[in-house]
Amino acid sequence: MEKFSSFDEIKKALEKKDASCKAIVSHYLQNIKTKAHLNAFVEVYEQSALNQASLIDEKIAQGKAGKLAGMVIGIKDVLCYKGHEANASSKILQGFQSQITTTAIQRLIDEDAIIIGRLNCDEFGMGSSNENSAHGKVLNAADESRVPGGSSGGSAVAVQANLCTASLGTDTGGSVRQPAAFTGIIGMKPTYSRVSRWGLIAYASSFDVIGVFSTTIRDNALLMEIMAGHDEFDSTSSRKSVLHYSELLHFDKKAKVAYLKETIESTALQPEIKANTLSVLEKLKSEGHEVQEVSFPLLDYILPTYYILTTAEASSNLSRFDGVKYGYRSSNATNLESMYKLTRSEGFSEEVKRRIMLGTFVLSASYYDAYFTKAQKVRRLIKEFTENLLEEFDYIIMPTTPSTAFKFGEHSDDPVAMYLEDLFTVQASVSGVPAISIPNGSDDKGMPIGLQVIANSFKEAELYAFSNYLTKLTPSKK
Secondary structure (H helix, E strand, C coil), X not given: CCCCCCHHHHHHHHHCCCCCHHHHHHHHHHHHHHCHHHCCEXXXXXXXXXXXXXXXXXXXXXXCCCCCCCCEEEEECCECCCCCECCCCCHHHCCCECCCCCHHHHHHHHCCCEEEEEECCCHHHCCCCCCCCCCCCCCCCCCCCXXXXXXXXXXXXXXXXXXXXXEEEEECCCCCHHHHHHHCCEEEECCCCCECCCCECCCCCCCCEEEEXXXXXXXXHHHHHHHECCECCECCCCCCXXXXXXXXXXXXXXXXXXXXXXXXXXXXCCHHHHHHHHHHHHXXXXXXXXXXXXXXXXXXXXXXXXXXXXXXXXXXXXXXXXXXXXXXXXXXXXXXXXXXXXXXXXXXXXXXXHHHHHHHHHHCCCCHHHHHHHHHHHHHHHHHHHHHHHHHCCEEEEECCCCCCCECCCCCCCHHHHHHHHCCCHHHHHHCCCEEEEEEEECCCCCEEEEEEECCCCCHHHHHHHHHHHCCCCCCCC
């Protein structure tokens, strides 16, 4: 069977009876086996996916199939799927079986999407390279000596390497957009609260969102419109109505676009990324759009604010993993206290322990006001500045990442260098606004470059339409 590059192609094949759902699933299963060395999947639901496909083929024959019949989806290993294991790529959740299904996943299944397996990621979503996983690192299919980005590296590579039609990831500070940029695909982070977090194993609850990886804007928009909307199980989910994003992709307006001076002039920015970003901005000008340079004086404060707040929330969220009720328990424990200490010290990786300790420190009585309270105030300033900017401009454009995919081990001994990989993605996360990464050519080594577009809260429809238009202006990969 030939490679399907979009869900539209799958639907056409099903309509013409050139393929069946079962044949499509078998095609992806074969690809997964052929490319197993990429380590994108930690578990493949082979039999259940084939069974699901057979049932959907019957529905198609009866004319009762849902909107996503034939769509094959992989899910990040922090999303619960009832009756299946979920361990957030951590030893400490070894053997844990989900008791619920994530609302976002259930909504896709209700429209006859087929879940093919769970995907590798940085442990508990903490990382920018997918090197922090109990299941081992994921390889970038564009260059297997380089990282795929993180934390949703497996989700990105699964789509990049044609192991599924689309995939779900989570984005706390760039964990969908950064790997999308590194692998040359589309990655969307919606507005915080647009998609229910019910069933998501939390890292930082006021930042975490479920996002989508795909090869086309239409596929991404279709999945988002089905997943989005209020959920009675998640009190933080928005009650705002959800538009049919996939039907609103035509863009024929003149946009007012801002780009941040500090991102373009950053010394950390790779020259090819700068050149490709400026090229798109010039094309927008030539098409009659208003493009304006603006200054963002708070850029230097975004990363410290993000890491103070997310590690504090992680310290609280991860305190529940202690070996008492489920998951890993140290066999070396001699009493209750040693069980807690040994289970957590053996079960968590170095990066997760680093963030828990940092978060516990900033929440401690002596430092709470100096760090956590101050970071909350700065977050408010960043959010207000970003929202005010998006009242004046329709979109903000910037590079998704300061560099293309780096080699394995390049930043392993320098956590600060690794954290700087999130430099351009954390603004949208701290502000809670939607942002998308789309492919923007490649560097001189053939590694993909990403272009990030940000819109104001709940402007997903406009963001998808503009991004769809932008894909016609960006260069193709070499």
